[in-house]
Amino acid sequence: MMCAAAAAVEALFAPDPRVAEHPAVRSAARIAADVLFPHAVAADDPARGVDPAHPALLARHGLLSVRIPVAEGGHGADERVDAETVELTSGACGATWFVTTQHRFPQALSRGPLPGLAPEAITLGPAAERHRAGLAAASTAAGIAIAHIRRPGPPAVRAEPRGSGWTFSGMADWCTGWGLIDVVMIAATTPDDRFVLALLPASERPGLRAGAPLPLAVMGGTRTVALEMDGLEIDADDVLATLDVPAWRAHDTARTANTSPASLGLLRRLLGALAELGTAKDRPAAVELAMTLAERAAHLRSVAYALLTVPVAERVPERTAVRAEVTELTVRTANALIAARSGSALLLTSPEQRWAREAAFHLIQAQTAGVRTAQLTAFGRP
Template sequence: MTVLSDTATEHHPLVDVARSLADKTLFPAAVEVDRSGKIPTEQLQALQDAGLYGIFSTEAVGGSNLSNEDRNLVIEALAGGCLTTAFIWQQHAGPASATALCEGEAHRYAAGLASGELRGGVAFAHLLRQGTPVLRAEPCSDGWQISGTAPYITGWGDVDIVLIAARWQDSIIWGIVPGIESATMSASMLELAAVNSSSTAVITFDQHLISSDDVTSVVSFDSWLEGYRMGLRANGSLALGVTGRCLSLLGPSELDAEYVTARQRLDTASVDDLPAARANASDLCMRAATMLVAASGGGAIAASHHAQLLARQAMFLLVQSQTSEIRHHQLTRSM
């Protein structure tokens, strides 16, 4: 894929590994993978074999500890290959970094997550929902009891563990739960119009015990939210990846310059400017996908055509990791 806005002079070698994997392995299979309803295990294994599960972990636990810039380029490359595969893999970042940084017993998961031998998912976006928390924690003698619903857990069936976030008063309890159902944890798979092969489930918890050994941290909601606002940059790379793929299929177009600008905006935005830069990236992604559909004619609507797949992926990226602020910019078109 032509990388139109690759301004950095030097990258970690894993960036090129990800680009090659995206072009040679992920993209050629993307339509079939989308239609099959399930990511082939070999595809996740290919990411593991390439060392890409380790990019979110510190070197101390066996990870490659990539810089944020290189990490974003890897996310972008993989998203341009197969967004669904990239999305499942990206969830690994949560448990990999949380357990690597944790000083308690939950640190025992970190080495397995860094190698990819252990695969992780995460459920935290519900923390941003308005109103009564959907997933709640109560202290008990052995740790915390979790009740309520985690509305989205991607990679269900592909992951061994899930890092979940539950509210208790003004705090968030972060802890590890197994990636399998039990008497206190039940899963229901979602049927989706895009990224359906992401194996995304709703998980319902009924007084599920997270023992103290599996708690990675307890933090105040306000301090987490501040950190989350700062971390909004990374998900913008999913939109850049899909945009880049659309543009490379289109050939030279007037959107090429906007693509360069969209990445620069994401890279240089202050925390307060990031929501508008994210809204801009997902809007550009929609327009690039729309242009590709238009340029492809009626054939674009065939289930076997990349254009319809990329357009549905762009639609998903309008809401993926959406925050109130991003949504505001999208709805008022102030980007």
């Protein structure tokens, strides 16, 4: 049973009844508590990893399709309901959340122009229509291999014209969920400065080879691999979209300024755990700190969610600063929890060391140069 201090922390984060009673939120809360949280240690472990049944369970309950219309297999909910389900799943098991969040971009892209991206900057390909229904209902699980397109310098993956299709060559360093996903979206740069996004079966084929799972310090069970392409032939029918590079980069910089509900979900979990631990160990300083940090976190959360309603290209510096404050506060809270627990927090059987590693992960997930600068500024404040 939750102690009074932890209940007081959770009350600061409790959504309004419209959100709390939504079927998607009720399902997420139940699955997070009964399925994901008990498996989180195993999901983080490379030797065991994310249970394939868990992403499938989330998909069956529409939790990968919260904002998709009901007629297409989703809940037809708004952004606030969606954010609450993400907070619950991320706070319960970061590895499972990270595998399933890969699905969001291909799903959104298959449905048409992205909010805030000029329509002339994107052209949908045949794969968008072919996979739209499966991605919408998450009966087709998607992953992505596109992180390399954020990096400056020469393209990591190049696309050369081949008849009506393309040939991809290069290395995509990050693809999460290999072996857990059905299709993978791979990005390559064309000679005329466009990105081609291909949606392919997530399996090796001539010209496509997956490396061994990367030795990650956190979320090691997410089956994250590098994909090597050597003359990988892409048929025209496998093109999900083509994007104008300068327009996409401007859009991506603005989009990634937003605070991730997943970061807030972990922060919410940490604050509750700090209050619970302080009560159980009779460490009132820990309880007091939990309440102080929770009040700040709840305020930042309200600001972050209000900013989600702002057009994606507006108030970017403000949104970036809030994201930086949230991730800095998450790291600080994780370390406070280790201090409150003392030496046993470093045992692999204790969740504190895993939560501290997950907090570090949220610093670098979808990190741009602007986000990094804001984070360093946040860490430098007294």
